Amino acid sequence: MTQRIAVLGATGSIGDSTLAILATQLQDHEVYALSGYQRLDKLFALCQQFEPQRVCVPMIAVDDFAKRLSDAGLRIDVVGGAAGLIDIATDSQTDTLVAAIVGAAGLSSTLAAARAGKRILLANKEALVMAGQVLIKAVKTHHATLLPIDSEHNAIFQCLPSAIQQDNTQIHNPSHGVRKLWLTASGGPFLNQSFEQMQQAGVAEAIKHPNWSMGQKISVDSATMMNKGLELIEACHLFDLPEDKINVVIHPQSIIHSMVEYSDGSFLAQLGSPDMKTPIAHALSYPARINSGSQPLDLYALSNLTFIKPDLQKFACLKLARQAMQAGAQATIVLNAANEMAVAAFLAGQVRLTDIADINEQALSQSQAPLLGADADIEDILALDASARRYTNAIIANIV
Ligand code: NAD
Ligand code: MG
Numbered sequence: 001m002t003q004r005i006a007v008l009g010a011t012g013s014i015g016d017s018t019l020a021i022l023a024t025q026l027q028d029h030e031v032y033a034l035s036g037y038q039r040l041d042k043l044f045a046l047c048q049q050f051e052p053q054r055v056c057v058p059m060i061a062v063d064d065f066a067k068r069l070s071d072a073g074l075r076i077d078v079v080g081g082a083a084g085l086i087d088i089a090t091d092s093q094t095d096t097l098v099a100a101i102v103g104a105a106g107l108s109s110t111l112a113a114a115r116a117g118k119r120i121l122l123a124n125k126e127a128l129v130m131a132g133q134v135l136i137k138a139v140k141t142h143h144a145t146l147l148p149i150d151s152e153h154n155a156i157f158q159c160l161p162s163a164i165q166q167d168n169t170q171i172h173n174p175s176h177g178v179r180k181l182w183l184t185a186s187g188g189p190f191l192n193q194s195f196e197q198m199q200q201a202g203v204a205e206a207i208k209h210p211n212w213s214m215g216q217k218i219s220v221d222s223a224t225m226m227n228k229g230l231e232l233i234e235a236c237h238l239f240d241l242p243e244d245k246i247n248v249v250i251h252p253q254s255i256i257h258s259m260v261e262y263s264d265g266s267f268l269a270q271l272g273s274p275d276m277k278t279p280i281a282h283a284l285s286y287p288a289r290i291n292s293g294s295q296p297l298d299l300y301a302l303s304n305l306t307f308i309k310p311d312l313q314k315f316a317c318l319k320l321a322r323q324a325m326q327a328g329a330q331a332t333i334v335l336n337a338a339n340e341m342a343v344a345a346f347l348a349g350q351v352r353l354t355d356i357a358d359i360n361e362q363a364l365s366q367s368q369a370p371l372l373g374a375d376a377d378i379e380d381i382l383a384l385d386a387s388a389r390r391y392t393n394a395i396i397a398n399i400v
Contacts (some may be wrong), residue, residue, distance in 0.1 A: 004032035006088050008109055009100030011036035011043050013215045014123040017276040018098050021292055033088045044068060047076055085109035091115040099124040102217050104385055107131055111378060114138035115239040119145040121283045125234045128203050131337045131381050132237030133329060133374035147283035152183050152231055153238055154279035155257035155270035168240040177263035183231055184210050184251040184258050188222040191252060195314050199354045206353050210286035211254040211274040220343045224356050229321025233332050236325055244324040273297055316357040330369035334383060337388035338363030345396045355399055363392045
């Protein structure tokens, strides 16, 4: 049966990879809806190419975009803003949501899709960092399906037995023998540079990732290793494990995308070219397999695979993520909000790359938020996110 797919964040890097696969898979997949926030010319071109039924743009762009589509002879329903994203995510015609919006802006539509029992292909890790317990609970209560497309989490998912793939609490069943998860990290562009060199780095150097081509925010997160910190929190929620069961190892070649360590001493790993089309294709077709269009690994050309323990002094964001995960959801919400603000300030040339960890640390230490659990409602989470952004602004203003 044809799967109707909504790609929210269609104009970004994950959107590109997803639509490149879907363009070759239109016999079983229909691009039902798209969204974009910037680069609306690109979104318009995607509308011409895929002719979705619905599209979401920022509220102020709705009328212009609708006129442009109708002038081009395209009959597409145009909705706007955060409400439009939720409308598409919960639309009875949407079977699968590709959650590819960056940052906190992706949370509400992802949660709404979970509550509507959809199949969710999750790229937006910030949704789990902000509302992991709430989102996982919604998935279970409403019989939604959550498939990770972040490459590390997709790798781990692939290395777990199907009983755990179906029900993450099965990871605690001793008969499955899961001892630890290993998240691999590339180490980013500053792995072999000193802290001082990192301090002087400009935006162009920071977003030049050695192996992956990605959006700006996640590229900066990779340079500070905050990305691995966010992924650690993401993994705790996806796989129902405490942070001390999840190790991070730097593997500069990005060939092994992550591993599961079993009690008998086996390590199962998923390998592949560093190309997001592989995990996206896996999740799109799961449990079947389709051609992703990514280049197969050339094992004869691989000279060596190396592993390094991360330096937590240089990459303090990774340490902060562990501390926040131990403290609880209120801390991971603050960390995520502070980091989004700090990254934006770095991209705007206001602070140095190495200030990001300091800003995040100060925001965490200033937070007096009460404990938040799985019963927290989304309004509490969004209110805490907003207040953390306010005082992070003040922290940034002190540095500038
Ligand atoms: P990107 O910046 O390339 O694209 C982001 C998309 O979100 C764009 O379509 C943009 O228009 C939309 N968007 C931005 N702000 C918005 C807002 N306020 N409201 C609605 N839409 C908004 O980012 P990306 O690299 O594709 O990453 C998307 C998500 O996937 C992030 O959470 C990232 O951490 C995660 N991810 C990305 C990669 C990758 O290789 N790019 C890998 C793993 C996980
Ligand atoms: Mg990743």
